[in-house]
Amino acid sequence: MLLQVVLFVLFVPCVAAVCTFPSQLQGQWGSKFDGWTDLTITSGQITGMQPDGRSLDYSCYQSNGTTYVIVSAEFSFGNIQFHFYTCLDIVPSQASDVLYFRVLTHPNIGHQNFSVMSYAQDGDRNISEICKESSTEVPLHFDVFLKKGFENNIETDRCPRSLHAEFTANFTNDVDFSKCPEGFVIDGCNNRSHLTFNYSDCSGDQSSNGAPMYMCLTSMEAENTTYTTIYLPSAEGAPVNAYEIACMEQTMVDGQLSITKSGGACGAMPSVEMMANETVSCRMEVPETTTTGTNTSTQAPPSGTTKPGGGGQGGGGSGDVNDGNAASAIVYGCTTLLIAVVCGVLASALP
Structure with a gap:
């Protein structure tokens, strides 16, 4: 614990980006909710945040999965130098044109949707205190950001x-x-x-x-x-x-x-x-499928006639193909038996 505090005090005066934002998060983003301004995310910085009304650049300070601790540029209050810190959970959509954005910091300074913790250069707080809330991915408290220029061309997800x-x-x-x-x-x-x-x-x-x-x-x-x-x-x-x-x-x-x-x-x-x-x-959708067996290609039955479990017994494709395979096995077995019987008769007839 003491080592963490000492490191925090030593590194605050010269805070620099020590982590990076992945490419899916980078770009210009706009929110549809009050309390947010447009954000620009680069590999190491987020610009546009205004937690107390002032616009400061924030650098990526620490990350773990989709959770990021960011730190502001230095600013003065009286004769004391400060930095803002906050913890964000940022989850990109699969198409990377939507961000789900959640603040995980309980504020000692807050402005609408955003909250930060302020640290003086001689502060001795543990940086782990910045991420106060659980980072469990739940739908509550997430704000939505859309990539600028793609607002009317967002890639959709299938409705549940x-x-x-x-x-x-x-x-x-x-x-x-x-x-x-x-x-x-x-x-x-x-x-x-x-x-x-x-x-x-x-x-x-x-x-x-x-x-x-x-x-x-x-x-x-x-x-x-x-x-x-x-x-x-x-x-x-x-x-x-x-x-x-x-x-x-x-x-x-x-x-x-x-x-x-x-x-x-x-x-x-x-x-x-x-x-x-x-x-x-909604009417159930039954897609067309093609099942291929040995030297056999059979289209699936028309919609409404496919058997449960994939068509044939045991779910192994269409019923026609399975029936054909069974018939082939019977013919092969009977042919083998007939040959054996004939050979036996011939053998018994020999002197």
Whole structure:
């Protein structure tokens, strides 16, 4: 413990980047949430953060997996020199065009979404104190950043199976409900990576007329609930009060799927905008397959005729191929037996 404190005190006056950010994190990023400015991430620095209203460059100081401790450039307060430190959990999407960003530091200085710990050059705090919260990947407290220039061309994730259906939904606030008292339909079948909110049945003066199509960005699970972050890339045809980022929270209650949609990031505790219940499941998709045996190529049966477990008994391909192999084995066995019998008869006839 003492060694860590001594090293911390010695190295603070000349803080430099001692770790690097991977290429998936590098670039210019914009957030859809209040409290964040655009960020630029290079191999060793993050610029654009303003935890106390001032803009400082932050260097990568220490990393472990997706967790990064960053340190600010030196600044003065009175006659004392300080550095800000904070701990971030930064998780890139598979396509590296979306970042999920979470602050793991309890602040002694905080500004909206961001929080830091300040250390004077002669401070003696243990650097491990900077990462206060668990780095477990949960959907709560993550903010979403989109790569600049790709906001309308984000690579989507497949929506979770629980959203592959059609749902009837109703607004939960009185104002929107009065404009759409019969509810509306959410279609998760037409495109398995998008959700279409069809407001066409709402009255003509409903600000939510149209059919905005949200992308599924990512899904995470916590306990018995699935949280899906959805994104509306273009406001064209969308309701005037649409959230660009929203959360679809899916929970099984007494064997029934209950869904709520809230504006903002999952876990941000916004007010619930709507509630929905499943009405129609999507038609099952049966892909065409080709099974190849010895000198045999057979197309899979038409949709609806494939046997459970992969088609044939034991799940070993289509039934036709297995039946052909069995017939070949019977013919081979009978031929062998016939040859043996003939040979036996001939042998007994010899003197």
